[in-house]
Amino acid sequence: MTEIMPHQNAIDCQNLWKIFGARADEALVAAKNGEVDKDEALKRFSCVIGVADASFSVAEGEILCIMGLSGSGKSTIIRHVNRLIEPTDGQILIEGRDVMGLNPKELRQLRARKIGMVFQHMALWPHKSIADNVAFGLEVQKTPKGQQRAAAESALEKVGLGGWSDRYPDQLSGGMQQRVGLARAMAADPDILLMDEPFSALDPLIRKDLQDEFLKLSREVKKTTLFITHDLDEAMKMGDRIAIMKDGRIDQTGTPESIVLRPETDYVSRFVSSISTLKYISASEIMTPGKAKSGAPEFGASTPLPVLLAAFTEGAEELAITDGETHLGRISSTDILQAVQTDLKRV
Amino acid sequence: MDPLLNPFDYFTVPFGAWAEAGLDYVVSVSRPTLLAAKVPVQAFLEFVQDALRATPPTIGIAVIVVLGYLLSGWRLALTGLVCLTLIGLMGAWQAAMTTLSIVIAAVVICVVIGLPLGVLAARSDRFFKYLRPLLDLMQTIPSFVYLVPVVMLFGIGDTPGVIVTCFFAVTPLIRLTNLGIRGVREDLVEAARAFGASETRILIGTQLPLARATILAGLNQTVLLSLSMAVVASMISVAGLGRMVLEGIGRLDFGSATVGGIGIVLTAIVVDRYVQALGAATPRDRAGG
Numbered sequence: 001m002t003e004i005m006p007h008q009n010a011i012d013c014q015n016l017w018k019i020f021g022a023r024a025d026e027a028l029v030a031a032k033n034g035e036v037d038k039d040e041a042l043k044r045f046s047c048v049i050g051v052a053d054a055s056f057s058v059a060e061g062e063i064l065c066i067m068g069l070s071g072s073g074k075s076t077i078i079r080h081v082n083r084l085i086e087p088t089d090g091q092i093l094i095e096g097r098d099v100m101g102l103n104p105k106e107l108r109q110l111r112a113r114k115i116g117m118v119f120q121h122m123a124l125w126p127h128k129s130i131a132d133n134v135a136f137g138l139e140v141q142k143t144p145k146g147q148q149r150a151a152a153e154s155a156l157e158k159v160g161l162g163g164w165s166d167r168y169p170d171q172l173s174g175g176m177q178q179r180v181g182l183a184r185a186m187a188a189d190p191d192i193l194l195m196d197e198p199f200s201a202l203d204p205l206i207r208k209d210l211q212d213e214f215l216k217l218s219r220e221v222k223k224t225t226l227f228i229t230h231d232l233d234e235a236m237k238m239g240d241r242i243a244i245m246k247d248g249r250i251d252q253t254g255t256p257e258s259i260v261l262r263p264e265t266d267y268v269s270r271f272v273s274s275i276s277t278l279k280y281i282s283a284s285e286i287m288t289p290g291k292a293k294s295g296a297p298e299f300g301a302s303t304p305l306p307v308l309l310a311a312f313t314e315g316a317e318e319l320a321i322t323d324g325e326t327h328l329g330r331i332s333s334t335d336i337l338q339a340v341q342t343d344l345k346r347v
Numbered sequence: 348m349d350p351l352l353n354p355f356d357y358f359t360v361p362f363g364a365w366a367e368a369g370l371d372y373v374v375s376v377s378r379p380t381l382l383a384a385k386v387p388v389q390a391f392l393e394f395v396q397d398a399l400r401a402t403p404p405t406i407g408i409a410v411i412v413v414l415g416y417l418l419s420g421w422r423l424a425l426t427g428l429v430c431l432t433l434i435g436l437m438g439a440w441q442a443a444m445t446t447l448s449i450v451i452a453a454v455v456i457c458v459v460i461g462l463p464l465g466v467l468a469a470r471s472d473r474f475f476k477y478l479r480p481l482l483d484l485m486q487t488i489p490s491f492v493y494l495v496p497v498v499m500l501f502g503i504g505d506t507p508g509v510i511v512t513c514f515f516a517v518t519p520l521i522r523l524t525n526l527g528i529r530g531v532r533e534d535l536v537e538a539a540r541a542f543g544a545s546e547t548r549i550l551i552g553t554q555l556p557l558a559r560a561t562i563l564a565g566l567n568q569t570v571l572l573s574l575s576m577a578v579v580a581s582m583i584s585v586a587g588l589g590r591m592v593l594e595g596i597g598r599l600d601f602g603s604a605t606v607g608g609i610g611i612v613l614t615a616i617v618v619d620r621y622v623q624a625l626g627a628a629t630p631r632d633r634a635g636g
């Protein structure tokens with residue numbers, strides 16, 4: 001009966017609960033009925049609610065960022081995807097298959113071939129050479145030695161570490177170690193990458209380099225990525241969509257624009273209040289109805305504010321917003337200034 | 348008045364008799380099992396003993412020198428050369444080989460039993476909870492006291508000597524194996540799991556290699572405790588350097604006693620240095636020359 005759906009997601013997480021503690025079952029019932037929150041559960045059942053009713057999906061080739069403060073349950077969620085921990089309730093589907101339904105061998109295969117993982121503190125094995133670290137997923141799957149070596153070297157090449165194969169992790173800087181971590185995750189050419197705060201432990205400049213390189217690489221190889229961070233700027237930069245977590249719950253999921261421009265909860269709006277909206281505002285948000293003067297330069301409704309601004313600095317007095325044929329509205333320099341003023345006030 | 352002040356002159360409990368009766372009972376019930384347990388130990392000990400005794404001293408010293416050079420360098424090789432040559436010159440070579448074979452047999456058995464127990468303790472909090480008081484107890488009992496039950500159960504001689512040495516020396520290996528495995532960084536283990544390694548593979552390929560230094564520290568203690576017990580066990584008629592000391596003292600032959608004593612010290616130095624070198628040399632150093 002279970003037909004493969006044509007447009008299934010790479011990762012589907014449905015109503016996931018994870019409660020740590022001996023009395024997790026009781027706590028689950030109480031939490032589901034809304035009788036206890038995270039603090040109450042700890043008091044009444046000595047249980048920690050790690051993840052509460054989290055649902056999200058990641059489409060093939062998409063980067064979903066999960067963002068939240070320390071202890072909000074991000075690591076707990078990501079560990080469910082390759083079943084490093086098992087849910088108290090709810091489901092995780094990888095390309096439509098329930099990970100809880102896999103037998104041990106299938107699970108190991110999924111971890112070695114289908115999913116690559118990158119860890120916050122690199123987690124490279126100090127007793128193995130760089131090449132052996134990178135080839136580990138292939139080694140456990142008993143890939144022929146020559147193939148292992150070739151895959152490891154090509155993965156290292158991709159992250160700019162060709163020629164380092166025979167060194168050991170402690171001979172590399174932090175940034176280089178995390179490149180190895182990335183190479184290790186990609187060596188078996190998995191479809192899915194799980195990245196648990198991969199760049200958090202790095203210095204700001206090196207972090208920026210790795211972010212840029214990862215985005216570039218990601219565009220080339222198109223891997224479905226679940227990317228975890230506690231840094232909103234990083235989330236805005238890396239994510240096609242962002243899920244914001246608080247106390248084990250996902251407060252809001254959406255594109256960076258929608259999160260910044262239309263926060264749905266107080267928590268999210270407090271979070272994004274430090275981010276300037278200017279980059280995310282588009283013409284449709286600030287245009288006023290009416291027809292622009294003839295000869296005014298024309299722009300589409302989704303044109304971002306910086307582009308509109310550039311038109312004014314080049315001498316335009318007014319902009320016409322059209323969808324190619326019909327007029328949608330107009331934007332004057334006052335509209336732009338008002339948008340800037342509003343943004344300055346909220347920060 | 349006297350019975351109140353010196354009660355033990357008037358009243359004692361026949362604990363000695365009870366113990367004997369109790370042990371007699373245990374022995375009579377478990378004799379076949381105990382004898383069966385003794386057989387492989389005896390076979391293994393004889394194998395090691397024959398090998399060591401059959402090796403001419405020149406060959407033995409050469410092996411030790413080469414091994415020392417490979418493990419660490421010229422200093423270690425020289426230490427081995429000097430110590431073994433002195434033992435030979437003093438006329439204690441045979442006795443030293445006998446003691447060494449008891450130590451080797453005991454250490455191998457300790458590893459075979461202690462390592463799995465340590466691994467089990469690291470993987471199961473429950474098992475460790477029950478094992479721990481036993482280990483504490485075993486470590487507090489002085490070496491001497493172990494001799495009593497072992498003689499009762501297994502008799503006297505070299506094989507019971509190996510058995511008593513194992514009981515006395517196995518504790519640190521179990522403890523430090525447990526400690527070492529528990530001390531391996533959690534994310535290194537999780538990374539191995541995340542890339543599809545089975546639990547056995549994680550143990551052999553990740554946990555044991557990363558716990559290696561700690562486990563070898565435990566092994567070092569086990570080896571040194573084995574040596575000290577192999578000497579004390581001369582009291583239950585175990586041959587070797589210990590017996591030279593014991594008999595020397597008994598016959599007021601201080602020359603023989605001193606030779607035995609110095610032989611023990613020299614053997615201990617060699618054993619300690621070599622096991623330590625084993626712990627210090629990382630696989631990478633050896634690969635890289």
Ligand SMILES: Nc1ncnc2c1ncn2[C@@H]1O[C@H](COP(=O)(O)OP(=O)(O)O)[C@@H](O)[C@H]1O
Nearest residue numbers: 020048049050069070071072073074075076077
């Ligand atoms: N094994 C565990 N046992 C008990 N509580 C845990 C365990 N793992 C995580 N937690 C708790 O679950 C919550 C979420 O943790 P985590 O997912 O690590 O957060 P994050 O990665 O967002 O910092 C925290 O309150 C943490 O203390």
Ligand SMILES: [Mg+2]
Nearest residue numbers: 074075076197
């Ligand atoms: Mg975390």
